[in-house]
Amino acid sequence: MTDQSKPSFNANAARKADVLPRWNFDAFYPDIKSDELEADKAKAAAMVKEFATDYEGKIAQLTGQELANAINKSKQIGDLFGKMGTYIQLRTVQDNTLGGELVKFGTWATEVTTATNFFGNEIKKLDEQSLKAMIAQTPDLQALEPWIDSVRRGIPHTAHEEVQKYSAQLSPEDGWNKLFDDLHTSLVYEFDGEELGLEEILDIVAGDPDPARREAAHEVFVEVMNKNSLIWAQVHNELMRLKTVDDRWTNFENPWDARHFSNNIKPEVVDALETAVKESYESIPHRFYKLKAALMGQDTLKPSDRNVNVFEDKQKRYIPFSEARDIVLDAYAEFSPEMAAKAKEFFDKGWIDAPVEKKKQGGAFAHPGGAALAHAMVMLNYQGTPRDVATMAHELGHGVHQELAKHKGDAVVSTPLTLAETASVFGEMLTFKSLLRNAADDDERRKLLFEKVNDMINTVYRQMSFYDFEKKIHGHYKANGPLTEEEFAGYWLEALGDSYGDAIPLDKDYGAVYGYIPHLVHTPFYVYAYTFGDTLVNALYTVYEEGSVPDFEEKYIKMLEMGGTLKPEDLKEMFGLDIEDPSFWNKGLKVIEDLLDELEELCEPLLEANQNATPKPKAP
CATH class of the missing domain: 3.40.390 (Collagenase (Catalytic Domain))
Known part of the structure; x- marks a missing residue:
């Protein structure tokens, strides 16, 4: 070590x-305008054309082996488009002036691959019994059964093919997403004689060692959020309107059901996670924030204190x-x-x-x-x-x-x-x-524990409060229609206030801060996946430390190799973890609580020293 x-x-x-x-791009292309990339674009377009000619309208007539061959050909097409798109995206990551190349490629790829849209729809239309018989008789198709299942499980939520094409070409969400992104790119935060962008002002709010400077930066950030609160409200209202229409055409009852479906998670599992996290608000995040306030010699924290590292390496x-x-x-x-x-x-x-x-x-x-x-x-x-x-x-x-x-x-x-x-x-x-x-x-132990607990609370509890906010505003929209600026602010203050507790009082100006969270705009109900993943892994790590599972390392590697074919029952069989058991999530949350216990114990001498150093009032 x-x-x-x-x-x-x-x-x-x-x-x-x-x-x-x-990055070494030897496995990709020599340049963004290289002959090799152009050749692969031509090859990919030809593969799509050949695929459509060979299979459109014919899937129901294929044998089991022919269907397996067709699926593998579709995957080869996807791999080639993935390789090209990855290269252009990664080059754009290195150099944002190449963004136009990424947009151009995305537009071209969408136009070309539209010709393969028939494939999933025709597989969904196959007779269930005939398909099962083909799978049973065809080893190559058996290996692809998880992919077939992933396509066909969408049958109850599939809009008519013409509606799909119309929606894909119209893409009304794109304009609102772009407005949101462009506005954030253009916003200026005037601070300390400089014109800063969002990331720069948030870096000061989160990490500047001077509390007065943090608070001043936070006030500038909140002021800009409030000046644009009408736009945040309009963007969210319009996207919720579009989602309501989409859910109606795809037969999803609740606004969050589509996300659970795409994650292949039962709604009651997410509900159990949400309940467990919220029930531990007082014992974990509230307690941690109170500890942080005490270490800073304060009764409460300001929002600008929430992420500060009390034990930062000076x-x-x-x-x-x-x-x-x-x-x-x-x-x-x-x-x-x-x-x-x-x-x-x-x-x-x-x-x-x-x-x-x-x-x-x-x-x-x-x-x-x-x-x-x-x-x-x-x-x-x-x-x-x-x-x-x-x-x-x-x-x-x-x-x-x-x-x-x-x-x-x-x-x-x-x-x-x-x-x-x-x-x-x-x-x-x-x-x-x-x-x-x-x-x-x-x-050093205090510093490590403090940073870890702070990060885990941000991942598990803060993300769950975002999910809570989303459920509140989407539920309101479905029942009552568009929300006012004040209603958005009220739901935000309620959701965040529940997770902060009395340790971080919030005023009404904080109500527009939801406007900076991109996941709420681009990928509704995405955020609970962070809470889910972190809590699941905490439980998995506990099993590893307990030594209760023989050959844990071997089973863990196998689990990673399974990728998207991993099912909840596999976790139960391999590690004894049943995510459908409502009490399961407490196992993962206890990891955070145990680390917090250890941190509090290490901080006791510091708190006692702070208390002894505080001047006592004179007796009258």
Whole structure:
């Protein structure tokens, strides 16, 4: 394990001297306008044309083997489009001036692939008994049964084919999404003599060590949100109107049912998760926020204090990229040499892009990289902080998952959102636990625990409060029609206030802050997947630490390889985890509670010192 107790050194000098990797695109294309890319575009268009000629209107007449061949050909088409689209997207991530190329490719790909829309519809129309007989008699079709099931389970929610084509070509949501994105791009936050963008002002709100500066930045942010509250309301109302129409044509009763369906999760499972999380508001997030306030010498927190790191490293030691790599790979290897070896490929083969650059997209992600035709790619914006090390562990978990599954489970059915975080959160937890075991002293342990609990509360509880807000506004719209600005604000304050408790009082100006959350606009009801995934993995990690499952590592690797073919019953069979048991979620939430218990115990001496240092009032 890398020694974390070494003395600090000049962070700026270390940052400048560090060598950060860039993506190697050898498995893709030499350039965005290369002959090779143009040749694959021509090849893909020809494959689509041939596929439509060979199969449109003929699926019902195919033998079992012919149907298997057709499905595999459709997947080959998807793989090629995925490889091309991945390359252009990743180049755009590196250089945002190439965004026009991505739009151009997306428009072309949509036009070309429309000719294959018949395929899923004709498979849905196949006679159930005849299809079952074909599958039973055809080994190649048996391997594709999960994909067939994923298509046919949509039969009750399939609009007429002409309606599908009309909706795809009209795409009314796109205009509202673009308005939302363009407005956020154009908004200016005037602060401290500078004109800042959204990410820049939020960075100050979340992490500036000066509380007065944080609060001033928060006031600027809230003011801009309120100035545009009419637009936030209009965008959300229009998107809810469109969703109401779409749900009516696709036979979904509740606004959130379509998301549960796409995640292949029963509504009652999500309801049980929601109940468990909300019932622990007082024992976990409320308690943590009160602890943070006490550590800061305050009775309550301001919203601008919510993300502040009380134990931030004042020396700002820069962790070199190579050291971060060793920390993560060592942690992975302690659990599984196979996982560590797969993760090491990302470093050795140029599958990571790490520098922070002006034209580069912010954040971090792992991309499957065009499925079987290429490989996964990880994007980081590495700045040498402990959080960057955790992010590296998280995204490498995604990358390892994508690589392990691409020739097996994900080659048949893609991993749903609710299970997509399995390897990433597990990898992050492995790294955190390794760092905690090797911490030099209580100061370092406090810092690690504080950051981890803070992050877990943001992932589990904050995202659930977003889901609560979505349910409130969509339920209101379905029952009563469009919401006013004040009604949006009221539901936001209620949902967030429930998760914050008395520790973070909110005023009415905070009611427009929902306007900056992109998931609420682009992917309704997406956010609970974060809560689901994190809590599921916490329970899984508990099973690992307990040692109650023989051959855990082997079963874990097999689970990752299963990709989208993994079913809830597989988790029960392999690890004894029954997500349909309402009490299951408490197992995952207890992981956060136990870490909070440990943090509180380590903080007791500090709180006592603070109390003793506070001047006592003189007796009258």
